[in-house]
Amino acid sequence: MKLLKAGPSPFVRKVLVTLHETGLMDQVEMVQVTASPLDPDSKLTSANPVGKVPALVRDEGPTLYDSRVICRYLDHVAGTKLYPxxxxxxxxxxxxxxxxxxxxxxxxxxxxxxxxxxxxxxxxxxxxxxxxxxxxxxxxxxxxxxxxxxxxxxxxxxxxxxxxxxxxxxxxxxxxxxxxxxxxxxxxxxxxxxxxxxxx
Structure with missing residues (x-):
């Protein structure tokens, strides 16, 4: 999996904290992109048409966004019950x-x-x-x-x-x-x- 991230985004931080808490950090490659609302990175807009970070590019299945969707998916994969x-x-x-x-x-x-x-x-x-x-x-x-x-x-x-x-x-x-x-x-x-x- 690849996580598209930009700068100190607090929405990206939510996902990073979740990765640490679920023990999945070493299973995700970090990819730095530009997420300016005026000129977003083409790598980002091809993954998320809205052009916002974070976006989680999966090996199988479509890219996931936004942070709430990604965090819930990671919790499901890890079985950590962060959504009890x-x-x-x-x-x-x-x-x-x-x-x-x-x-x-x-x-x-x-x-x-x-x-x-x-x-x-x-x-x-x-x-x-x-x-x-x-x-x-x-x-x-x-x-x-x-x-x-x-x-x-x-x-x-x-x-x-x-x-x-x-x-x-x-x-x-x-x-x-x-x-x-x-x-x-x-x-x-x-x-x-x-x-x-x-x-x-």
Whole structure:
């Protein structure tokens, strides 16, 4: 299998953490591509027509994307139960919440990186951050018991989302308003899989 990846993508990091946690890391070749929304790599668009990373090129069967599909596939291959049937809807909803944080946070980065300065729209940027703050409040208010339970894909997604906020939006601190979430994140990021995939 080949994993198409680009830069410090938090969606790629979700897959890398999952590879570490499932013990499949040595079965996947890493392929660096360019994933600019303005000029994506042809290797990427031939694998994923949307032109986004990650994409998992399999030896048999079509290429898989996006990160949620890939993570679930890897868990199925390894049989590690990161998507436990007993709490599958909670796990999937938690993962979707974390991915929503990431989507909004990445769009904020893209606004500054790809849109000309005179065309940037601050209310739109703040609207994206409002999605993040609502999701963080939901994690703190609704999901702490799940986060503190047995390891699953929802926890991995949340840890990667919080790590990305620190990496790209350090000027918008989130911990003071969410002490329980901050305490959980401090423990989870000490896992070997998180240390090995920490963005530079």
């Amino acid at each position: 049937q007993a709490r599958i809807w909670d796990t999937l909803t938690l993962e979707a919440t974390a991915d929503g944080i990431l989507e909004a946070a990445v769009l904020m980065v893209y606004e500054g990186r790809f849109r000309p300065e005179n065309l940037r729209y601050d209310p739109w940027i703040e609207g994206q951050w409002a999605k993040v703050t609502r999701a963080l409040a939901a994690l703190e208010g609704r999901w702490m018991s799940h986060l503190n339970g047995p390891l699953d894909a929802g926890q991995i997604a949340c840890a990667c989302a919080l790590g990305y906020l620190d990496f790209r939006h350090a000027d918008r601190p989130w911990r003071a308003a969410h002490p329980a979430l901050a305490e959980w994140e401090a423990g989870f990021k000490a896992r070997d899989s998180m240390i090995a995939t920490r963005p530079e």
